Amino acid sequence: MPRPRLRRALRRTLAVLAPVALLGALTGPAQADQAAWPEPVPVVNHVETTDPVVFLTIDDGWYHDPAAAKLLLDRRVPASLFLLPGAYAYDSGYFHTLLDQGPSRVENHTVDHPDLTALDAAGQKAQVCGAREAQLAEFGDGARLLRPPYGTYDATTLTTARVCGAKAVVTWTYDMTTWGQWTPPTPELKAGDIVLLHFNETIEQDLKRALAAADAAGLRPAPLRDYVPES
Ligand SMILES: [Zn+2]
Known part of the structure; x- marks a missing residue:
């Protein structure tokens, strides 16, 4: 049996330690779990909507075609631009004009355009959060x-997207990009379809084809970010 003075000291020590232990039991492991396993974001390749809308998305950003920019601005197209930091670093003015004078928005396409499924969690986070930080610094938005390069993703990509501020991983319904000499057949667009284009040498004609297909289907381009719900 401890002597009274020692007992008092022991009680004081326990009084200090007990809440810490309790706090650790309640929040420590739970927080660790949350950090390790955030909720995955949904994958979107088509938006369920009855609005007569279609979504135009333009990737990478290497070829800064003035005619394409004029078309986007003249027709007030709210395009989603999945840009690589390297593609706006040497001429950010092209995209500042699109964002400042029109309804287009810049979205995440990673830093270096890797196949994300070949990277571990830390590698994926560096690619996705790094691109977001570069965009925030350049465009303030x-x-x-997140559009994963090549449209390839795994379970880690879906949680990494959440950690890096995205509410969805977006692929596409139709790729209408002219690749080299090959122009894909023009699809019959339906409400909620997501069209993939690229800032390459044929962007103006590809964009015109996509806009004509939307017109033919009675659909108007709409901002994809606004149609993807918070999840
Ligand atoms: Zn790409």
């Missing part, structure tokens, strides 16, 4: 959508 953080991406809310």
